[in-house]
Amino acid sequence: MTAATVLWVVVLALLLPILQTRSLREPLRSGARLLAEQPRRLPAPDVLLGRLAVVLVPSAALLALAVVPVGFAGAAWLSTSADLVWFNAAEVLLWVAWWCAGWSPNSVLPLVGAYRFLAQGLSYELPLMFSLITVGVAAGSLRVSDVLLAQQGVWFVVVMPVAAAVFMCAAAAFASWGPFAGPMGRDLGGGVLAETTGPARLALSAGRALFLGVAAAMTATLFLGGPAGPVASGWWWLLLKTVLVTAVMVALARRLPVLPPDRTVDVAWVVVLPLTIVQALVVSVLVLRGVL
């Protein structure tokens, strides 16, 4: 179990940078450069909250990984009766982490980025929760192993495509990446990460990439059948699905501009949220009729 987890952590942390930069050495080189870089400190930073942020981003990613079935035998570290809520709680810890990361350097641009992240967060959080609820409704349980069992007939991405799309968009949003990189955007000079340098920046960036990888693995688990499937089954099949989901996300992100939060908030509350509720309604009707 530990070996499998270590393998997954290394692969997932490197997966996004490798796919984005299309080079194997570039992520490792920039990571080594960040480790050796001298950290820059502004006057009167909030050191405690800064350290909290640096510890919290990778820890939240690892906590979220605990409910993904990464073991060689297809088991997860943790199997509670509320796995989906656990994943959601681990993701929400990122809100605290990014706010503290923006607050601690005592500088304007990171603080503006942190506030942008909270506004964006309020917008994606409810659709994300509804998509997780839809998965729970279809499986009849909040436990990931029950979700995997319920997908033996048909993958959930076929039954609830809106929920799957919303989950992937929310994954990009809470990692503040791709079209949702407003909080770390160029118009803010780097936003939340503007004043962070050195090993702290490496921890935050690597934690962010790791969490996006974990979210891709969770997408593969919740919507694409996890380790099982019609063609093959096994932990490597889940790994392959995760790589495919990440590749799709990177390809889509390359074609979309960075969406400013003041526009995405409107669309999220007025269009996406009702869509997720309708999706939940459709799945509930299907469950009640006995189709699922």
Place this chain on the structure above:
Amino acid sequence: MTAVQPLIDPLTMQVLLSVAAALVAVGVFGALSQQSVVMVMMGLELVVNGVLLAGGGAWAAISPTRPDGQVLVVMGLVVMAVEMAMGFAVVLAIYRARQVDMVDMATDLSG
């Protein structure tokens, strides 16, 4: 059919309830002594935090086969959400009207 054993023994429950009492006491102190509206709300949150813990501990020790303790915890969570939302809305409204954020200056309804 034999009775289901409670999940924790009464001694552990008493420890948990004492912790909950401490949280309630700290929350009451905060709610009564703080001047800023936001800090008063944080005191009230601590009180409900104690209630959550007490509800969960009592559920586990006395009647884990009945859902009443868990429903109490759910109600506590909802109370916290409602209090927080309404508290912040009122703070915004009163600040916008009179640039006030201290409880001492918001005494319109006091006799």
Place this chain on the structure above:
Amino acid sequence: MNADAVAVSGVVDLVGVGALGAVAVALGVAVFVVDSMARATFALLGSFVAVAGLLWTLGLAYLGAVTVLMMTVEMAVMAVFMVAFMMNPAGLMPMTMVHAGRSAAAVATTVFVVLVVGVWVVDWSAVVAGASTATGDGMGPTGSAGAAMVEPTLQVGRAVMGSHMLVMLVVGVTLLATILAATVLATDRGRYDRFGDDLSRRRPDDPVTGGLPR
């Protein structure tokens, strides 16, 4: 590792429970002691996470996770309000803003003493015995000596949609009323500010234009 129905027993677990409880209380005290408002917010969050951890050790996996989830979002939003409305958000100068501190401490101490005396004086084994001979809540098999043990998440889900549905109804309507009331109180621009004095503007006059053409 199956984390449901984790029973706490034995001296080691008692010490662990006590330690986690002490952390919760210490962070609660820290809320009112630290100068920095941002740190006070996250100290409160730490207290909630400790309580959620205690709920988790009692076997309440769903309630523990939901507490962490809800409280983290609430504290992140509260941090924004702290910075907006408090004088000393970063704690750069030491200050205490209390009024009637001594009488509040007296009331709090009284409350604590009364509750703790009640907790340690009551004969809980009699209460437990009395509860176990009562029938269950009507949802599971109600044998002669109590209902069967159901997984806690399933138990609370069935209760809230079944025997305790009044709770669900009241909670739903209350939350809807809260959303509407909070929005009305929080905005300072009404229909006439947005659409003109005779509500004739096609597009609303908002400072931040949204993403949709309306």
